[in-house]
Amino acid sequence: MYFDTDAGGVVHNISYLRFIETARTYLAISMGMSFEEIARTQIHPVVVRTEIDYKAPARLGDILLIHGHIGTHSGVRFHVEFEIIRPSDGKLLITCHQVLALVKMPEGHVIRLPSGFPDSFTLTA
Amino acid sequence: MYFDTDAGGVVHNISYLRFIETARTYLAISMGMSFEEIARTQIHPVVVRTEIDYKAPARLGDILLIHGHIGTHSGVRFHVEFEIIRPSDGKLLITCHQVLALVKMPEGHVIRLPSGFPDSFTLTA
Amino acid sequence: MYFDTDAGGVVHNISYLRFIETARTYLAISMGMSFEEIARTQIHPVVVRTEIDYKAPARLGDILLIHGHIGTHSGVRFHVEFEIIRPSDGKLLITCHQVLALVKMPEGHVIRLPSGFPDSFTLTA
């Protein structure tokens, strides 16, 4: 979309993080997360660290594919990995690693991950 | 800023609405609104209508000047007007008219404007 | 998505314009517009006026439906209409009317609409 690009003629570095948040949300929904549950409990998934490598730029109108994967977790934090690929030339554009926690709002307390939190989960969007 | 521009090489149409929201916030603060008061009362200013005309484009790095003006109000709605000007050539880039209301969250009820709500107020940023 | 909401607990007024731009792009693509053609010719569709009415708020996780419609056009401007509806309760949240032109970049000249520009075209996304 135009609003994802900048005057350099390519997708702006911040826009990929919106794509990744969208993929992360689909990942969470397919794992059983519900926004109604979040609104009721006010326990929100919160990003505590992002590492993102920009390997090649996307351009206006490129169709992109995002692979998401939930990896290891400790008692309070879980890790997700994303790759953004342009299928038209098979190019790997972005790799991203994020660490998240569950936070009870408005207090801002970190919550222990529920037992049964998955060790691994993969989605492509 | 780069994130305000798009692949057409100019400022994206949606970015001006962020500039205007920023100016509107400064206007509200200079009229005595406080975010602490909003957080405490959960009465939020809410945009109910925007009309914006894009007369000429801004480019990466342009310094812009915004004039804001609070105009007439009825019992529950108030009107604000904005102009965005590029001082380097004096060009008028944007005119914008917004209608706002005060809304009590989370119920979403529209609140009557307090007595003493100003009839007119102007700010340049 | 979280990034579409604000501290009032509802979808931020500017986010709807991203939804509408996305719908407008799908509308344009289904009419035969191609981003490759835009990149080659540097003739970009440009919004010259937006009118948007916020009738009811969407909340985090709401599924929304957008109806888009290209209406009348003069020699250099064309009009599009959008409605955003929440199917779960049938509520009309947003109506939006935009006026666009085709602009040749980087000169910024407005281009006459090509003959055969459609008089009417509708898409739901």
Next chain:
Amino acid sequence: MYFDTDAGGVVHNISYLRFIETARTYLAISMGMSFEEIARTQIHPVVVRTEIDYKAPARLGDILLIHGHIGTHSGVRFHVEFEIIRPSDGKLLITCHQVLALVKMPEGHVIRLPSGFPDSFTLTA
């Protein structure tokens, strides 16, 4: 600003990257970069990696202070560090490390840093 917050009631994780890009731009301008020069040469500063740690959340209306620092550089990449602090309670909210390169558009070639590129430069905004 409202558009920087989300339904969790705090500043959205992506918004800090806009604050940092704004600070990075001021840093670049105070080092002598000019947008006119970028437009003329089409040599753009491009983020190739971001690491950001979210240590504590900001809320609607918080006044934030950003420290930026340009650190070491190799022949083609340079490193910048940012800290975002809330002066009202002295809390460190964000630390961020970015790696950038200079890229000639539209070809997308990475350019060698000019001789005289500073070894260190600090700005607070």
